[in-house]
Amino acid sequence: MSEHSTYTPGSGIEKWLDERLPIIRFSKEHLMDFPTPKNLNYWWTFGAILVMCLLVQIVTGVILAMHYTPNIGMAFDSVEHIRRDVNGGRIIQATHAVGASMFFAAVYIHIFRGMYFGSYKAPREILWILGVLIFLLMMATAFMGYVLPWGQMSGWAATVITNIFAAIPVIGTPLLELLRGGFSVGNPTLNRFFSLHYLLPFVIAAVVALHIWALHVPGNNNPTGVSVKDSRDTLPFHPYYTMKDLFGMVLFMIPFAWFIFFAPDILGHPDNYIQFDSQVTPAHIVPEWYFLPFYAILRAIDFNLLFIDSKLLGVIFFGGSILILFLLPWLDTSKVRSGNFRPMFRWFYWLFVINFVALTYLGAQPADGIYVLLSKICTAYYFIHFIVILPVLGRIETPRPLPTSISESVLSKSHA
Amino acid sequence: MFNTKTILATVAILAGLAGMPATQAAEEAPHIEKQSWSFAGIFGTYDQNQLQRGFQVFREVCSSCHSARLISFRNLAEEGGPAFSEEQVKALAAEYDIADPTADGGTRKGVAADRWPSPFATEQDARDANGGALPPDFSVLAKARGVHDAFPFWIFNYFTGYSEGGPDYIHALLNGYHEEVPESAPHNADGTPFELPEGKYYNDYFAGHAIGMAPPLQDGQISYEVAEGEAAVPLTVDQYSKDVAAYMMWMAEPGLVSRKQTGFGVLLFLVLFAGLMYGTKRKIWAGIEH
Numbered sequence: 277m278s279e280h281s282t283y284t285p286g287s288g289i290e291k292w293l294d295e296r297l298p299i300i301r302f303s304k305e306h307l308m309d310f311p312t313p314k315n316l317n318y319w320w321t322f323g324a325i326l327v328m329c330l331l332v333q334i335v336t337g338v339i340l341a342m343h344y345t346p347n348i349g350m351a352f353d354s355v356e357h358i359r360r361d362v363n364g365g366r367i368i369q370a371t372h373a374v375g376a377s378m379f380f381a382a383v384y385i386h387i388f389r390g391m392y393f394g395s396y397k398a399p400r401e402i403l404w405i406l407g408v409l410i411f412l413l414m415m416a417t418a419f420m421g422y423v424l425p426w427g428q429m430s431g432w433a434a435t436v437i438t439n440i441f442a443a444i445p446v447i448g449t450p451l452l453e454l455l456r457g458g459f460s461v462g463n464p465t466l467n468r469f470f471s472l473h474y475l476l477p478f479v480i481a482a483v484v485a486l487h488i489w490a491l492h493v494p495g496n497n498n499p500t501g502v503s504v505k506d507s508r509d510t511l512p513f514h515p516y517y518t519m520k521d522l523f524g525m526v527l528f529m530i531p532f533a534w535f536i537f538f539a540p541d542i543l544g545h546p547d548n549y550i551q552f553d554s555q556v557t558p559a560h561i562v563p564e565w566y567f568l569p570f571y572a573i574l575r576a577i578d579f580n581l582l583f584i585d586s587k588l589l590g591v592i593f594f595g596g597s598i599l600i601l602f603l604l605p606w607l608d609t610s611k612v613r614s615g616n617f618r619p620m621f622r623w624f625y626w627l628f629v630i631n632f633v634a635l636t637y638l639g640a641q642p643a644d645g646i647y648v649l650l651s652k653i654c655t656a657y658y659f660i661h662f663i664v665i666l667p668v669l670g671r672i673e674t675p676r677p678l679p680t681s682i683s684e685s686v687l688s689k690s691h692a
Numbered sequence: 693m694f695n696t697k698t699i700l701a702t703v704a705i706l707a708g709l710a711g712m713p714a715t716q717a718a719e720e721a722p723h724i725e726k727q728s729w730s731f732a733g734i735f736g737t738y739d740q741n742q743l744q745r746g747f748q749v750f751r752e753v754c755s756s757c758h759s760a761r762l763i764s765f766r767n768l769a770e771e772g773g774p775a776f777s778e779e780q781v782k783a784l785a786a787e788y789d790i791a792d793p794t795a796d797g798g799t800r801k802g803v804a805a806d807r808w809p810s811p812f813a814t815e816q817d818a819r820d821a822n823g824g825a826l827p828p829d830f831s832v833l834a835k836a837r838g839v840h841d842a843f844p845f846w847i848f849n850y851f852t853g854y855s856e857g858g859p860d861y862i863h864a865l866l867n868g869y870h871e872e873v874p875e876s877a878p879h880n881a882d883g884t885p886f887e888l889p890e891g892k893y894y895n896d897y898f899a900g901h902a903i904g905m906a907p908p909l910q911d912g913q914i915s916y917e918v919a920e921g922e923a924a925v926p927l928t929v930d931q932y933s934k935d936v937a938a939y940m941m942w943m944a945e946p947g948l949v950s951r952k953q954t955g956f957g958v959l960l961f962l963v964l965f966a967g968l969m970y971g972t973k974r975k976i977w978a979g980i981e982h
Contacts, residue, residue, distance in 0.1 A: 360947070526962060530963065549835040
């Protein structure tokens with residue numbers, strides 16, 4: 277995007293560098309001058325907040341890896357060693373553990389923001405797809421990280437989640453054994469999860485770079501969903517959005533710090549303070565909260581369909597619930613991006629949010645009685661939203677008139 | 693700037709976050725009375741006298757069956773904990789024989805750096821001596837237990853930072869014994885009355901109610917030393933169990949006091965910093981219609 281470059285090398289060294297590696301030019305174009313819609317609200321600060329979350333996880337994680345021992349006999353005690361004896365370890369460990377939850381809280385807000393304002397629509401389909409890919413990688417990373425302290429929930433989560441893959445026909449069993457490094461969850465499982473848990477964040481960082489690249493080609497969407505027309509619609513990223521994002525980050529750190537310092541264990545499960553014992557099954561195996569909606573979908577499928585048994589069908593729905601997000605840009609047929617101008621979509625959007633929260637709740641409940649039925653209804657609605665409601669809405673809905681430009685909408689708002 | 697819709701949406705998301713009852717488990721967990729702990733809340737600190745009493749209960753009663761393998765003698769002298777003097781800890785450690793294959797005869801006197809010695813050499817020895825049941829290690833036990841709040845009460849826990857479920861459970865458990873199976877005992881699935889297996893004891897709060905541990909505490913069992921000019925602490929099971937639960941919380945979370953103190957400073961800083969950041973942001977954006 278060199279068309280808005282205002283960079284002229286100031287000194288001989290800068291000129292020399294600019295002809296060889298134009299890194300200063302690149303930074304100025306993309307971190308400072310980048311034209312950004314002037315009407316972005318605070319929901320847009322979550323992109324920057326997520327970058328912060330990733331960096332916090334990587335920095336704290338690298339330090340934790342210096343003191344952690346990936347061996348089933350020592351892992352549990354080594355985490356306690358970090359909490360008790362390593363300088364600052366108590367805070368670093370708590371930051372990493374709470375950080376995972378905060379990372380997911382932020383990513384859910386970011387995803388739901390994109391869904392409301394239609395940020396996945398042309399020309400931002402690739403941007404969205406890369407985002408879903410990051411979300412998938414985050415889930416894999418968080419799951420493997422959760423196994424590392426080798427508590428009861430760690431070991432049983434590893435057992436249950438790897439078991440999911442066994443339902444895949446033909447390759448299921450070999451895949452299961454490959455994931456576990458044996459027939460059951462044990463030392464090889466812990467070792468490979470540790471290795472991958474260290475690797476994946478850097479893969480995430482690379483996909484984040486692509487995500488930002490894909491953002492900087494079409495530029496930001498905005499609350500009106502109307503494309504940028506001219507320079508009156510935009511502001512340079514710096515200082516306007518650097519400052520707004522920094523403020524958002526500091527604000528986000530307040531609940532983050534609250535959990536780290538005053539309730540570091542409240543987002544986890546007490547059972548994970550018991551060392552993993554493959555002979556003792558916990559009364560309820562519950563995943564971390566951020567997996568609960570998808571866990572509810574997995575468990576809701578307890579029936580066979582034709583030749584597909586319930587276990588495989590559950591896996592299909594479980595996988596499908598995430599994979600369907602990849603198709604969202606084409607499932608939503610409406611040409612209007614922002615939910616603000618789609619009177620019917622708004623209702624269905626909030627219904628979808630409520631349904632998602634309900635799935636989260638149901639994922640934590642025991643799989644019996646009324647909860648099974650409710651899980652089925654919510655699972656069905658989750659898919660109906662994508663497969664039926666979104667394609668149909670685009671055809672039958674009459675959107676409200678769109679402002680001709682961002683600056684017009686901004687002006688009419690401030691004079692209203 | 694923040695319109696009603698934004699606030700509503702924030703509330704919806706917070707509710708969603710709160711919809712993460714990771715500690716949620718049902719099966720009619722009996723109601724556990726929450727106690728008032730000195731270490732609860734933002735300004736919570738351990739009561740040094742209580743920890744010292746709790747240590748006495750642990751040492752005289754619990755430690756004959758329960759290990760605490762992550763605790764070192766030196767921890768007992770650390771600030772924010774029972775904070776015995778270093779001389780006291782050295783003398784205490786020296787009372788114990790520590791198995792050490794590099795020492796003459798295989799044992800030597802303990803030093804402050806030694807871990808708290810386990811009462812049994814192996815897990816099997818522990819089981820053999822306790823009718824097949826394994827007395828759990830105490831190091832992090834206070835964090836491995838919790839209290840189940842019914843919906844919607846657990847939502848408030850995220851805002852109050854309730855982290856004392858373990859001590860509350862331990863206190864309830866130690867006071868939840870019955871000499872005989874009470875009327876309130878749940879019936880079996882086939883309607884037959886609850887039967888206590890041989891060698892087990894009935895406890896209201898233990899999962900399944902049949903616990904292998906005999907009631908460990910009796911009124912008057914342990915005599916606390918009363919310092920001059922201080923009120924005598926009641927010598928009751930209720931008091932003993934509170935003291936030992938507090939001590940177990942300290943074992944599980946020895947850095948709690950400094951963590952909370954740091955946290956208060958951090959939060960105060962962040963709130964002020966956020967205010968300054970907001971002011972700066974307003975200044976930069978002044979005059980821009982957005």
